[in-house]
Amino acid sequence: MNLPRLARYVPGVDPDRRALAAVAQGDERALRELYDRHAGAVLRLLRRLTSDAGTAEEIMQESWLAVWRSAGTFRGASSVRGWILGVARRQAHNRLRRAGPATVALDGEEGPDPADAGADVEAEVLAAAGHREILAAIGALPRRHREVVHLALVEELPYPEIAEVLGIPVGTVKSRMSKARARLAGALRRGLVS
Amino acid sequence: MTHLDEEQIRLAGGRGPGGLDGAARGHLDGCPECAARVAGTARLGAVLRAAEPEAGPPSFDALIAPALAAERSAPAAPAPAPSARASLRLVAGLVLRQARLVPRMLWPLSAVGFAVLLAAALKAPSPGLGALFLGPGATLVVTVGALAACEPRRDPRMELMRTMRVPPVAVWLSRLALVLGADLAAAGAVSLAAGLVHGGPREAAVLVASWLGPALLGSALAAFGSVWRSPLVGAVLGTSSWLLSTLAAGPVPAGRGMLLGPLADTIGPVWSTGPVSLLLAAALLAWAARLVAREGRALPEG
Amino acid sequence: MHVAISGLAHSFRRRRVLDGVDAEFGPGVFGLLGPNGAGKTTLIRLLAGVLRVRTGRVSAGGLDLRTRAGRRALRRVLGYLPQHAALYPDLTPRDFLGYAGLLKGMDDPRERRRRAGELLDRLDLVFEADRRIGTLSAGTRRRVGIAQALLGDPALVLLDEPTAGLDVEERIRLRALLAGLGAERTVLLSTHLLDDAAALCPEVAVLAGGRTVYTGAAAGLAEVAADRVFLLSGPDGAPGRRIVTGTPPPGARPAAPTLEDGYAALMADVRAEPPA
Numbered sequence: 001m002n003l004p005r006l007a008r009y010v011p012g013v014d015p016d017r018r019a020l021a022a023v024a025q026g027d028e029r030a031l032r033e034l035y036d037r038h039a040g041a042v043l044r045l046l047r048r049l050t051s052d053a054g055t056a057e058e059i060m061q062e063s064w065l066a067v068w069r070s071a072g073t074f075r076g077a078s079s080v081r082g083w084i085l086g087v088a089r090r091q092a093h094n095r096l097r098r099a100g101p102a103t104v105a106l107d108g109e110e111g112p113d114p115a116d117a118g119a120d121v122e123a124e125v126l127a128a129a130g131h132r133e134i135l136a137a138i139g140a141l142p143r144r145h146r147e148v149v150h151l152a153l154v155e156e157l158p159y160p161e162i163a164e165v166l167g168i169p170v171g172t173v174k175s176r177m178s179k180a181r182a183r184l185a186g187a188l189r190r191g192l193v194s
Numbered sequence: 195m196t197h198l199d200e201e202q203i204r205l206a207g208g209r210g211p212g213g214l215d216g217a218a219r220g221h222l223d224g225c226p227e228c229a230a231r232v233a234g235t236a237r238l239g240a241v242l243r244a245a246e247p248e249a250g251p252p253s254f255d256a257l258i259a260p261a262l263a264a265e266r267s268a269p270a271a272p273a274p275a276p277s278a279r280a281s282l283r284l285v286a287g288l289v290l291r292q293a294r295l296v297p298r299m300l301w302p303l304s305a306v307g308f309a310v311l312l313a314a315a316l317k318a319p320s321p322g323l324g325a326l327f328l329g330p331g332a333t334l335v336v337t338v339g340a341l342a343a344c345e346p347r348r349d350p351r352m353e354l355m356r357t358m359r360v361p362p363v364a365v366w367l368s369r370l371a372l373v374l375g376a377d378l379a380a381a382g383a384v385s386l387a388a389g390l391v392h393g394g395p396r397e398a399a400v401l402v403a404s405w406l407g408p409a410l411l412g413s414a415l416a417a418f419g420s421v422w423r424s425p426l427v428g429a430v431l432g433t434s435s436w437l438l439s440t441l442a443a444g445p446v447p448a449g450r451g452m453l454l455g456p457l458a459d460t461i462g463p464v465w466s467t468g469p470v471s472l473l474l475a476a477a478l479l480a481w482a483a484r485l486v487a488r489e490g491r492a493l494p495e496g
Numbered sequence: 497m498h499v500a501i502s503g504l505a506h507s508f509r510r511r512r513v514l515d516g517v518d519a520e521f522g523p524g525v526f527g528l529l530g531p532n533g534a535g536k537t538t539l540i541r542l543l544a545g546v547l548r549v550r551t552g553r554v555s556a557g558g559l560d561l562r563t564r565a566g567r568r569a570l571r572r573v574l575g576y577l578p579q580h581a582a583l584y585p586d587l588t589p590r591d592f593l594g595y596a597g598l599l600k601g602m603d604d605p606r607e608r609r610r611r612a613g614e615l616l617d618r619l620d621l622v623f624e625a626d627r628r629i630g631t632l633s634a635g636t637r638r639r640v641g642i643a644q645a646l647l648g649d650p651a652l653v654l655l656d657e658p659t660a661g662l663d664v665e666e667r668i669r670l671r672a673l674l675a676g677l678g679a680e681r682t683v684l685l686s687t688h689l690l691d692d693a694a695a696l697c698p699e700v701a702v703l704a705g706g707r708t709v710y711t712g713a714a715a716g717l718a719e720v721a722a723d724r725v726f727l728l729s730g731p732d733g734a735p736g737r738r739i740v741t742g743t744p745p746p747g748a749r750p751a752a753p754t755l756e757d758g759y760a761a762l763m764a765d766v767r768a769e770p771p772a
Contacts, residue, residue, distance in 0.1 A: 031258070065262065159204070294586070294587065356546050357544050359599065360600075
C-alpha cells in the first residue's frame with residue numbers, strides 16, 4: 001500500500017531543493033551538484049569573514065560536510081543557497097570564536113556606532129574614496145556588519161533571506177546595514193581628511 | 195511618500211533592472227537624499243564585487259570527496275567500556291540501592307520472622323528440635339524474601355529500564371542477591387547463636403544444614419516461577435517447595451513413612467542440604483536470569 | 497546525531513503496526529505527528545531499542561539498530577521517556593534521579609548528585625525534589641520523567657507524548673522547556689496535539705496507518721491544504737471553515753490555510769486513497 005504522491009512534499013520543482021532532499025537521503029552526486037552551483041558563493045562569504053584564503057578553504061570543507069550531515073534539517077524557509085550560506089557562516093563563527101583573543105580584537109566588536117552623518121555626506125564620501133580605501137574600511141567593520149554587507153551587495157540576497165541565513169530578525173539586518181554604511185562613511189571621512 | 199527603506203535602496207542600487215515599483219521609482223526621481231543613498235550603496239556594491247578574486251573554489255573531488263569518504267567509513271566512536279573500579283562501584287551502588295526498592299514490608303517482616311526463630315531456637319531443649327523448627331522456619335522466610343524481590347513481569351517501569359545502560363537482568367540479580375544475601379546471613383547468624391548456646395560450632399553447622407539447601411531451592415523455584423509466568427506461580431512453586439522440604443525434614447516421622455514411603459527417597463536428597471539441591475537451585479536461577487535478560491519480553495499495549 | 501529510517505515495518509500479533517516508514521532528521525527538535533493508533537509509539541520504541549528492528553533500516557549516529565551491539569551502544573547516548581512512564585512512587589525525585597544516574601552508568605556518587613541537582617534546577621523541581629513521587633501532580637511527574645531522559649546529556653532524546661494529559665498551564669511550561677533542548681541534540685517528540693508540534697518542531701513527520709504520509713517543514717504542512725480552505729456560512733448563518741475538494745460552493749470565500757487545515761486535508765487524502 002503506497003501513496004507515492006504524498007511520499008514527500010517538496011514544494012515546487014526547484015532543482016536545488018530536489019538536490020538537497022537527495023543529499024538528505026545520502027546521495028553524494030546531489031551534493032556534488034549543489035557544490036558546483038553554490039561553492040563559489042560560499043567561498044566568497046568565507047573569504048569575507050576570515051583573514052586568509054587557507055582558513056577559508058578549511059572552513060569551506062567543514063561547511064560542506066555539515067551540509068551533508070544536516071541536509072535533512074532544511075526547513076524550506078529560505079532558498080537553498082541561503083541555507084547553505086547559513087551553515088557556512090555558522091561554521092565560520094564557531095571556528096573564529098575558538099581562535100582566541102587575537103582574532104576577536106581584529107573583529108572590531110568594540111567601538112560605539114558613529115552618529116548618522118547624513119545620506120548626502122555618505123554618498124559624497126563613498127564616491128570620492130578609492131577602491132583600496134573602501135575595501136580597507138570594509139575589512140575594519142565588525143564581522144556582524146561585514147557579513148550583512150556582503151550578503152546584500154555581493155550575493156544580492158533579499159533582506160528576509162539574509163535574516164534566515166543569519167538567524168536574526170529582519171529589522172536587525174536592516175539596522176546593521178545602515179550602521180555599516182554610517183561606519184564606513186565615518187571611517188572614510190577620517191581617512192580622506194587625514 | 196516616505197523615503198525608501200533598506201530593501202528598496204538595495205534593489206535600486208543592484209545590478210538587476212528595475213526591481214522597484216512605480217511609486218518608489220517616482221520618489222527616487224524627486225528625492226536627492228534617497229538618490230544619494232542609492233548611489234552610495236551602488237558604489238559599495240560595485241567595489242566589493244570588483245574585488246572578488248577570479249580564482250574559483252577548489253574542485254569537489256579535491257576538497258570535499260576525500261573528507262566525505264572518511265566521514266562515511268568512520269563508524270561512530272564507541273563509548274569506552276567502564277574500568278574495573280568503576281564497574282565495582284556501579285555494582286556496589288546498585289546492590290545497595292535495591293534495599294529501598296523492594297516492598298517496604300519485607301525488611302520488618304523478615305526481621306520479626308528471624309527474631310521469632312532466634313527465640314525459638316534458643317529456647318529449644320535440644321539442638322535436634324531446634325533444627326526441626328529452624329529448618330522450615332528459615333526456609334519460609336528466605337523463600338518469601340525471594341518472591342518479594344522478583345518484580346512482576348509486566349511492570350510498566352520495565353519499558354524505561356530496558357533503555358538504560360545497566361540492563362534489567364543486572365538490576366534483578368542485584369536485588370535478589372541483596373535480599374537472599376541478607377536473609378541467608380541472618381539465618382546463619384541465628385543458627386550460629388543457637389548452635390553456640392547449645393553446644394558449639396558443630397551444632398551450628400547442623401542447624402545451618404537444616405535450612406540452607408531447602409531455602410536456596412525454594413527461593414530459586416519462587417524466583418523462577420515469578421519470572422517465567424507470574425508471582426502467583428512463583429508463590430505456588432515456593433510454597434510447594436517449602437511443604438516438601440518440611441516433609442523431608444520430617445517433624446512427623448511416622449506419618450512421613452506412611453504417606454510418602456517410596457517418595458521419601460526422592461524428596462529427601464533433593465529437599466535437604468546437599469549437592470543436588472544446590473545445583474538445582476543454581477540452574478533454576480540461571481534460567482530465570484536468562485528469561486529476564488531476553489529481549490522482546492511482553493510490553494503493555496498502547 | 498543524525499537518524500535515518502528507511503522502509504521500517506513492524507508487526508504485532510499478526511497486525512501490521514508499521515508498514516513502511518521513511519524519515520531522516522539531524523540535530524534539532526523533530527516532531528512525530530499522527531492520530532492515535534498510527535504507530536508513533538511503536539516507532540519510538542524501535543528507535544529506543546525496546547523493540548527489535550526486523551524489517552527495514554534504522555541508523556542513529558552511525559549505529560545500526562538492527563544489531564544488538566548497535567542497540568547497546570545507542571543506550572549509552574539515549575534518553576527516553578515512554579508514554580506511560582510509571583516512576584517509583586516511594587522515591588523522591590532526587591532519589592529517583594540518583595538511581596537513574598546509576599542505571600545510566602555513572603559510578604561516581606558525587607557526579608550523580610551533582611547532575612541530579614542540575615536537572616532538578618533546570619526543570620524547576622527544586623521545591624518538590626524531596627517529596628515522594630507518588631504525591632506529586634501529573635505535570636510534575638512528567639517533568640521528573642523528562643529530567644531522567646536528559647540525565648547523562650544524551651545525544652538522542654525520545655519523548656513519547658510528553659504533553660498528553662497535562663492541563664494548559666503545565667503544557668505551556670513544558671513547551672518552554674522543550675524548546676530549549678534542541679541545540680546540539682536530536683530530540684524526537686511524538687504528539688497528537690498539533691499546536692505543540694507547531695510551537696516546537698521546525699520539521700515534522702506525519703504518520704497515518706503505519707506509514708509516513710508527510711515529512712518536511714511544519715510550515716509546509718499547511719500548504720497541503722493550499723487553495724482548498726474556504727469560509728462558508730452554515731445552515732444557521734454561522735460562519736464555518738471547510739476544506740473543499742472540487743469546486744467550492746457559491747458564497748464561499750477562500751482562506752489562508754493553517755497547520756490544522758493542512759493536517760486535516762492530509763488525513764482526508766489518506767482516507768480517500770483507494771487501497772493498493
